[in-house]
Amino acid sequence: MAKQSGLGDALYAAGYDLSGDSNSVEISSTMDPIDVTGLPSSAMERTDGHRDSKIGWKAFWNPTGAHPVLSALPTAQTLATYCRSTVLGAPAFSHCCKQLGYDPSRGSDGTLTMAVETVGDQYAGEWGVQLTPGVRVDTAATDGATVDDIGAAGGSLGAQAYLHVMACTAVDCTITVQDSPDDSTWADLIVFTPVATGSAPTWERAVTGPTEDVDRYLRVITSTTGGMTSVSFAVMVVRNLTATAF
C-alpha cells in the first residue's frame, strides 16, 4: 500500500464526532520501564512498568460543537478515539482517559483555539482496526460489512472493542461485534450494552475473556427487538497478539 497522509481523519470523544472541530492531533504511548539492572550486568536491564497513553489535540472554538462537550471538563473517565481515515478496516487508536484541559488561546491576530489533553486512565491506549467506516448510521437492524483483519489466522488471546454512539433513536438497539473463521458463519464476540433513545451520546469499552478465540473475519451488527429508527455509531476493535492483562 502506498504511503498516506493524514487527510480525512476523524476524532471522537465520549460519543461526539469532533473531527471537524479539531485541527491537529498528537498521540503518544509510553511505558515507564523499571530498572532491574543487576550487579554483574554491564548494561541496563529493564522490565515493563506502567503503560500510559496520551491524546492531545487543538480544538476550534465552536459554541455548538466542541465547546459544550469539552468545556464540561468531565472528571469521570471518558473515551477518545483517533481514526486514520474513515475507511472500514483502517487503523484507529483508542484510550479510556481523563480529560485534563480545555485551554483557550486567543492570539493577537484573532485566532482562537483550545488545547485539549487526555491521558490514559485505568487502561493504556491501543491501536486497532475500525469496524465501521467512520460513523455508521443504521436505520434498521443491519449486518455490517466484513473486515478481514490483517488476513491473520485467529488468535486465542481475546480482544477489546471500543464504541462511540453519536445519536440514537430507537426503542432498543444492541451493537455486537461478531467474528467468523470463514466470512460465513458468525458468532457473537462482544456484545455492547443496549442503547435506546436518550442514551446517546455515550461510549463503552468491552472485552472478551483473555483466552477467547478471535477469528479472522470481524463485523459489527445491530439488532433490535422493539424497533429502531436511526443509530449513529463507530466501533474499533483490538485483537490481542500477546497475552494481555489489565
Next chain:
Amino acid sequence: MVSYQVLRDTVESHLLATGLFASVNGHQPLAAPSGPVTASVWAGPIDTVRAASGLSTVKLRLILYVTLYVPLTDPLDEVEVLVVDDSVAVMELVCGDFELGGAAEMVDLLGAYGQQVGSQLGYVRIGDGDYRTSTVTIPVILAEASDVTETP
C-alpha cells in the same frame, strides 16, 4: 455551496449605503469610470486555509478586492485625501460587518490565517483618463467546510 453573488452583493450594498461612491460595479471597469469616486468589487484567488481546517474538513478562503477609482484632476492634493479617506471607510465597513451579513464565516481582519485586510494604493490609466486607485483586500473565510473523504 457558497454563493459568490450573495457575498458580492453584500459588499456592494455596504459600499452603496455609504453614499461615497458614484457607482459600484461587480467587475473591473473596461471603460473610463465617471464620477468623483467609483468602486468595483472583483474576485481574487481562492485557496484552502490550513489553520482553519479540521481533521476531516477543509475551509476555503476567497480574496475579494474592492478597487476605488478617483480621477486625477485638480486639485491633486484633494485626490490624495479622497482616496485615503474612502479606503479607510471601506475597511471600516468590513470591520463593522465581518461576517458579511452571515454570508461568510468571517473576514480575516487581522490575518489570523495569513492574509489580512489591507489596501494598496496606485495609479491606472483607463481610456484617456488617469486615476488614483486604492485596492482594498478583503480575505473572506467561507462559511462552509468541505468534507475530506478517503476512497476505500
